[in-house]
Amino acid sequence: EVQLVQSGAEVRKPGESLKISCKGSGYNFAKNWIGWVRQMPGKGLEWMGIIYPGDSDTRNSPSFQGQVTMSVDKSINTAYLQWSSLTASDTATYYCARHRDLGVQRSFDVWGQGTIVTVSS
Amino acid sequence: DIQMTQSPSSLSASVGARVTITCRAGQSISTYLNWYQQQPGKAPKLLIYAASSLQSGVPSRFSGSGSGTHFTLTITGLQPEDSATYHCQQSFDTPHTFGQGTKLEIK
Numbered sequence: 081e082v083q084l085v086q087s088g089a090e091v092r093k094p095g096e097s098l099k100i101s102c103k104g105s106g107y108n109f110a111k112n113w114i115g116w117v118r119q120m121p122g123k124g125l126e127w128m129g130i131i132y133p134g135d136s137d138t139r140n141s142p143s144f145q146g147q148v149t150m151s152v153d154k155s156i157n158t159a160y161l162q163w164s165s166l167t168a169s170d171t172a173t174y175y176c177a178r179h180r181d182l183g184v185q186r187s188f189d190v191w192g193q194g195t196i197v198t199v200s201s
Numbered sequence: 202d203i204q205m206t207q208s209p210s211s212l213s214a215s216v217g218a219r220v221t222i223t224c225r226a227g228q229s230i231s232t233y234l235n236w237y238q239q240q241p242g243k244a245p246k247l248l249i250y251a252a253s254s255l256q257s258g259v260p261s262r263f264s265g266s267g268s269g270t271h272f273t274l275t276i277t278g279l280q281p282e283d284s285a286t287y288h289c290q291q292s293f294d295t296p297h298t299f300g301q302g303t304k305l306e307i308k
Contacts, residue, residue, distance in 0.1 A: 141296035186292035
């Protein structure tokens with residue numbers, strides 16, 4: 081079964097750092113892009129970016145450029161999203177998803193369960 | 202960024218009804234359009250990719266159409282489990298932006 085399993089909920093104070101994870105299984109992790117999507121409380125989905133585990137090539141949304149860092153460790157089939165200094169506006173649920181890029185089929189076809197990040201003093 | 206606009210923002214319909222949700226792109230995106238369903242408290246789920254292709258395992262009452270800038274998601278024969286928020290997404294150019302979502306309530 082193709083699966084993405086994300087790390088658990090986190091609570092941090094403003095200014096603290098954080099790294100959340102997304103572990104893939106059941107498919108060739110290195111050969112499929114992984115994306116990150118933010119959903120702030122009560123709001124819609126926001127595309128943050130995608131990363132290719134094979135060579136760590138990334139495509140970032142300008143809205144998130146410089147705010148977060150995507151990385152991968154393909155040896156353990158795990159992608160990461162990290163912040164160096166959190167703010168209250170980072171409070172959201174973060175989803176990872178497998179990005180399929182097969183010609184005209186270019187979509188997030190498998191999703192993780194989401195990681196809730198709460199930033200509060 | 203390509204702007205995606207969905208309408209309506211919310212709607213209510215009865216079991217067995219037919220509903221249509223519209224998504225418009227700010228520029229032509231060919232058929233690089235996906236639809237996702239998100240039930241309360243859950244991760245989104247891919248329903249339709251490439252504007253009209255049904256994802257494996259998705260019931261055939263869901264269908265998509267359109268190209269260029271105008272797209273629709275149609276649900277024929279609504280079921281109680283279809284109560285959810287539906288999101289469109291363009292994958293023509295990065296960032297692959299989403300619409301603001303349409304919340305569907307089953308009466």
